[in-house]
Amino acid sequence: MPELQRLRPDHAPALLAFEQENRTYFAASVPDRGDAYFTDFDALHAARLAEQAEGLCHFHLLVDTEGEVLGRFNLVDVTDGSAELGFRMAEKATKRGLATATVRHLCTLAATEYGLTTLHAAAALDNTASRTVLTRAGFVPTGEEIWLSDRPGLRYVLDIARRS
Structure with a gap:
């Protein structure tokens, strides 16, 4: 069963392999x-x-039983009880x-471990998979249209306290 683990220094080799192996796949949607x-992975990992x-x-x-990275789940720009999920x-x-x-589990951690009340994403x-994950996890579109690099997108929000 895969396990959600907080990023550690020893994750670096498996994380780099994950990013390299999936680079083309990711570029199709993000x-x-x-x-x-x-090139600068070690310095970025330390940062x-x-x-x-x-x-x-x-x-x-998200790491499998052999230590292979299956996914990344980040809460960034933490401020005033909120963060951005990626x-x-x-x-x-x-x-x-x-x-x-995993997003549902991270939402619980956001509230119980990190004291967050609101998540944005x-x-x-055209990224139907991510939009579906967000909706299934309780996020709702804000109606704000944005650009993600050269692609149109939507902003989402989750009030963790009201999440069912």
């Missing part, structure tokens, strides 16, 4: 990270851990309900 992300230690962000990985799943881990279950209009 903005590409660019070559610098891979994410520092942000997490300061309480600015909460980074998580997630991505490995192509081979999709269509099994793992993303929805965004998804491209």
Whole structure:
């Protein structure tokens, strides 16, 4: 059974492999990270851990029993009881309900462990999978249209206290 784990220094090799193996798949639905992300991965990983230690962000990985990363689930820009949710799943881990279950679990952690009351998210209009996960987890569209790189998208919000 996959486990949601808070990002740690020793996750670096498996996380880099996850990002490299799924780069083309991710680029079809979310903005590409660019070559610098891979070239500077060690420094970026250390920076994410520092942000997490300061309480600015909460980074998580969905890891299988062999230690392979199946997904990333992040709460970023933590401020005044709210945060922005972002997630991505490995192509081979999709269509099994793992993303929805993990987002729901992270929403619970957001309230119980991190003291958050509101989560925001965004998804491209053509990213049906992410929009479905958000809706199933209780997020509602705000009606605000945005651009995610060169793609039109929608903003979503979840009032954790009212979540059923």
